[in-house]
Amino acid sequence: MKIPFVTFKPLEKELDNELRNAFERVYKRSWYIEGIEDENFEKIFAEYCNSKYCVGVGNGLDALYLALRALGIKEGDEVLVPSNTYIATALAVTYAGATPVFVEPDIKTFNVNPERIENAITDKTRAIMPVHLYGQACDMDQIMDIAKRHNLYVIEDCAQAHGATYKGKVVGSFGDAAGFSFYPGKNLGALGDAGAAVTNNEEVARKIRALGNYGSDYKYHHIMQGNNSRLDELQAAFLAAKLPHLGRINKERRKIADKYLNGIHNDAVILPYVPEYAEPVWHIFGIRCKRRDELEKYLNDAGIGTNKHYPIPMHLQECYKNLGFKRGDFPISEEISATELSIPMYYGMTDEEIQYVIDKVNDFR
Numbered sequence: 001m002k003i004p005f006v007t008f009k010p011l012e013k014e015l016d017n018e019l020r021n022a023f024e025r026v027y028k029r030s031w032y033i034e035g036i037e038d039e040n041f042e043k044i045f046a047e048y049c050n051s052k053y054c055v056g057v058g059n060g061l062d063a064l065y066l067a068l069r070a071l072g073i074k075e076g077d078e079v080l081v082p083s084n085t086y087i088a089t090a091l092a093v094t095y096a097g098a099t100p101v102f103v104e105p106d107i108k109t110f111n112v113n114p115e116r117i118e119n120a121i122t123d124k125t126r127a128i129m130p131v132h133l134y135g136q137a138c139d140m141d142q143i144m145d146i147a148k149r150h151n152l153y154v155i156e157d158c159a160q161a162h163g164a165t166y167k168g169k170v171v172g173s174f175g176d177a178a179g180f181s182f183y184p185g186k187n188l189g190a191l192g193d194a195g196a197a198v199t200n201n202e203e204v205a206r207k208i209r210a211l212g213n214y215g216s217d218y219k220y221h222h223i224m225q226g227n228n229s230r231l232d233e234l235q236a237a238f239l240a241a242k243l244p245h246l247g248r249i250n251k252e253r254r255k256i257a258d259k260y261l262n263g264i265h266n267d268a269v270i271l272p273y274v275p276e277y278a279e280p281v282w283h284i285f286g287i288r289c290k291r292r293d294e295l296e297k298y299l300n301d302a303g304i305g306t307n308k309h310y311p312i313p314m315h316l317q318e319c320y321k322n323l324g325f326k327r328g329d330f331p332i333s334e335e336i337s338a339t340e341l342s343i344p345m346y347y348g349m350t351d352e353e354i355q356y357v358i359d360k361v362n363d364f365r
């Protein structure tokens with residue numbers, strides 16, 4: 001058997017008509033930037049996220065970066081980000097001119113540890129960026145409580161967590177703003193790059209939109225030095241075709257995760273931990289193993305695709321050499337990066353494929 005780490009084929013086959021219709025609609029209209037498709041998707045995605053406003057942008061990184069800028073984060077400010085995340089979280093802070101301050105995760109949930117957030121706060125700290133990593137919500141009650149007490153903004157990185165909930169409430173609706181990515185591999189994926197920011201603050205939404213449109217709130221009037229980062233009509237149309245299916249897609253990912261959680265029994269493997277408050281959407285199913293590289297080779301040799309999220313923690317990335325960190329500075333992140341292995345998880349995975357993965361992980365000695 002050959003099982004890829006991820007494939008879009010089963011979903012694309014099911015939605016073939018809807019996606020082709022979306023293309024035809026836009027192509028016939030011959031209008032590609034800032035139009036009714038973008039407007040429509042923003043409306044339905046804001047509703048999905050239980051937020052008042054949604055602004056479509058070019059990608060997830062821009063959603064986070066523009067949200068930080070709209071909130072006034074600037075040079076000299078510090079923003080707390082997890083030490084184990086995708087690089088975009090930290091880069092968004094850097095592009096805003098501020099300094100990312102890394103905070104260690106909890107080894108069980110992989111998510112940022114609220115107690116450590118409190119210890120990292122200085123008089124320069126302006127914001128916290130919790131990342132709902134792998135599609136599982138952070139402990140938002142604790143994070144919002146810390147933010148309130150220290151007067152900090154909260155910008156949620158929801159790039160992996162479309163539809164994930166914390167105590168029944170959907171992520172992206174807790175902080176001052178949230179950034180989503182619609183990179184094709186995300187739970188809600190475009191057919192190319194795309195992203196969105198959501199917020200309940202009208203002024204913040206207006207600023208994000210202006211900043212993503214050359215800093216212009218009216219044609220040829222540039223009130224800020226902005227970027228070009230807009231959600232194009234084609235991607236908005238594809239996303240609007242897919243959004244009504246997201247609930248079903250996430251449900252299927254939960255079904256696969258439940259099978260893994262119930263079926264994998266191997267003392268060499270640590271399964272993901274789901275706290276009571278979280279209902280994850282399983283963007284990634286990450287297991288841990290001391291002999292991770294051996295397990296990876298074993299699975300790959302058996303025809304099973306795998307991935308590592310992420311092999312190098314933020315503080316050891318070459319692009320952040322300037323921050324002066326060394327190995328040993330963030331031991332929990334280093335442990336996760338040395339032991340985490342992501343196994344196949346995608347809509348349309350068959351029961352036989354799921355069972356094959358379970359059997360092979362269980363057979364590893």
Ligand SMILES: *Cc1c(COP(=O)(O)O)cnc(C)c1O
Nearest residue numbers: 059060061086088089159181183
């Ligand atoms: C994918 C991702 C991003 C960035 O999204 P892009 O659309 O690729 O720019 C940001 N944060 C996290 C945690 C991600 O997984």
